Amino acid sequence: MTFTADDAPWWTGAVVYQIYPRSFQDSDGDGVGDLRGVLQRIDHLVELGVDVVWFSPIYRSPQDDNGYDISDYQDVDQLFGTLEDLDEVVAALHARGIKVVMDLVVNHTSDEHPWFVESRSSVDSPKRDWYWWRPARPGMAPGTPGAEPTNWGSFFSGPTWEYDQATGEYYLHLFSRKQPDLNWENPQVRQAVYAMMRWWLDRGIDGFRMDVINLISKAVREDGSLADGPATTGALGDGSAQYTHGPRLHEFLQEMHHEVFDGRRDGLLLVGETPGATVEDGRLFTDPARRELDMVFTFEHVGLDHGPGGKYDPRPLDLRDLKAVLGRWQAGLADVGWNSLYWDNHDQPRIVSRFGDDGEYRRESATMLATVLHLHRGTPYVYQGEELGMTNAHLRSLDDYRDIEALRYVAQTRAQGHVSDDAVLAGLMAMSRDNARTPVQWDASRHAGFTTGEPWLPVNPNHRSVNAEAERADPSSVFHHYRRLIALRHDDPVVRLGDFTMLLPEHPHVYAFTRALDGVRLLVLGSFSGDEQAVEVGPGWDDAEVVLGNHAEPARVAGGAAALRPWEAVVLRTAAPTG
Incomplete structure (x- = not known):
């Protein structure tokens, strides 16, 4: 089905903000962010204009994988505070009109x-x-x-x-x-999970982001055994075909929706993280008639710069590949389901360092990337610090890294002996998850206003110039551009529900598309280049209204063509047919 203004769920016009609690704000000086720290920064979220806060796991945990290893689903880890602290945070966010989504890990404990x-x-x-x-x-x-x-x-x-x-x-x-x-084949496991989810909803939580939810069903043979995967490295094989989108996955998701969400209040949200999902999978997951998930996180676009050696062997992005992937998801979910839109999260490096220019053109490339993403059809997700234009940390010693995935990679490459430490460090500097996990940069003071103690992960040295205080003071900053993008989604039905049409799919440096609804059309242009780019956009856009731009004098269309400055973004509107 295609959503209309009369039947579209609330989340089609919403923007979600992800908080990684240990790096957001520390209130007690132990160097780790906590729930009472969140209370100190709610005004920031309100000023930004977001509708939902998604908390990465805050449950009791040994912290082997920074909370994605849960030892008690119904308690808060003492690192972050108490259940009462969480209740206070939820009440404060609700009082400001912001919903709360919990990150939930039920593939494993x-x-x-x-x-x-x-x-x-x-x-x-x-x-x-x-x-x-x-x-x-x-x-x-x-x-x-x-x-x-x-x-x-x-x-x-x-x-x-x-x-x-x-x-x-x-x-x-x-x-x-x-x-x-966890063994989801066992109905007792499933019922225990559903009971726990209902407990959180009864407590006032507004939904869940389900971690690697498409891995919960494993392909079990008749004798109860599991099959090998094709060999990859040494004696190890790729078993993903046996546990990704397993045979009972959709059955389990439909059962979960029925057991947990049916009959509940309106306004809930259920999002699935689904590595390896195709557009066809996405249609099944998010078709409202199937009652499984509201939207999913696809991984295709964030794998495009992975080289032959995997994520730590990065290669330059080919913009044509990015347009092909995102365009395919836009077209594939146009009539059924809904897209989630994201560049950054706790598992991805900072987008301005990854697909943009985090030096001379940090502001321009950060705002261009935001514009291109938020003007797609779907629900945008903003990861903490993204709205400030935070960059990769560029940690220059292997000893500075904390992420378990990075540490295991270092140990493995050293054991195999075919990759130098310098090459390993280069891969980590570009792609490590620690890049997203450095503390939020609130001001130019020592430790960026994040903590009065020693932070669990070093603060990015550029916090003296890149921080919320400086961003708030500059009307042309990344922060205020995000505010304008979020307001545009709230206010403009075309941004929320309009059709999507990709333009210039083979242009190597410019991302261009239109959105259209009820005779109103938007043209979105974004330059992924530090050089000026001339593009032909066709008739009908001369004298179009400028809706948004990231330069003081935004580019205009004349004679069907536009000249974009380095990393420029512009959104134009016309109510007239474009021929």
């Missing part, structure tokens, strides 16, 4: 979760089947190299199976060994 502690206590434990336990390969001694039940490689390097000496079997962990996968 921490190995310190009581469910897993009980599961590993004995092969006869009533919760043994709550996780994926399997014996060694037939004919091989348990605990020896190659005896793992399958050859799958983990997302965090190494095998996906950890041998448990006490019970003589292996448990599955697609991520860290401290993140054992």
Whole structure:
């Protein structure tokens, strides 16, 4: 179905702001952001104009993967405060008209979760089947190299199976060994998850962002075993075909929606993180008639600059590839479902350093990238600091990195010995998740106003010039440009619901498209270049109204052509047919 002004859900006109709590604001000087710190910065969110705050995990956790390893789903980790602190934050955000979405990880738990502690206590434990336990390969001694039940490689390097000496079997962990996968084939597991989700909604939460939700169904053979994947590196294989979009995934999602969301109040949001999802998958996930998810995070566009060696072997972006991918998602979900729109999050490097110019043209490229993204059809997501034009940290020592994925990569490359430390560091400087996790830069003071103590991760040295205080004082700043973009989505039905048409798909440096609704058309132009770009946009745009631009004198169309300055963005409007 195509949403209209009369039936469009509220989130089609909303903008979501992601808070990574440990790096947002520290209130007690321990160097880690917390919930009471969020209370100190709510005015910033209100001034920005966002409609929803999405919190990365704040549940009780050993913090092996910075909270994505949950040991208690119904409590707040003491690093961040208490449940009462969270209630206060939710009430304060609700009082300002901002909804709250919790990040929820139910593909796996921490190995310190009581469910897993009980599961590993004995092969006869009533919760043994709550996780994926399997014996060694037939004919091989348990605990020896190659005896793992399958050859799958983990997302965090190494095998996906950890041998448990006490019970003589292996448990599955697609991520860290401290993140054992839940067995969604067991209905008791599913009901326990649904009960927990209802508990949060009863407490006043407005929805969930579901971490790697498309990995919850594994392809189980009739004898209960799991199949090997094709060999990739050494003895490890790619098992993704066995656990990505598994055979019962849609069944599980529909059951979850029915058990948790049906009959609840309006205004809830359910978003899925779905690595590997295609447009066809996206249509199934987000078709309202199927009652699964409201939108999903696709990964196609953030993999375009990965080189032959993976994400830590980056290559320059070819803009034509980006247009092809985003254009395909726009077209594919035009009549069914809905897109989520994002550049940054806690797992991605800063977009101004990645696809823009974080030096001379930081402001221009940051505002251009924002304009191009927010004018697509879908719900935009802003990651903390993105609205300030925060850049990659450019941490220059391997000892400065904290992310488990980066540390495992360093250890693996050193063990294999075919990549130099200098090459490893170059990859981390460009692509490490730590780039997104440096503290938010609030002002030019020591530690950027984030903490009075020593921050858990070093503050970016450029905070003396790039910070919220400076951005707020400059009317042409990245911050105020984001404010204008968010207001435009709130106010303009064309931005919210208009059709999308890609222009100039083969232009190597200019991203161009139109949005149209009820006779009103918008033309969006964005230059991905530090050089001037001349483009032909066709008739009908001469003398069009300038809606938004990132230069004091925005480019205009004359004779069907426009000349864009370095990293320029401009949005034009006309109510007349364009021929």
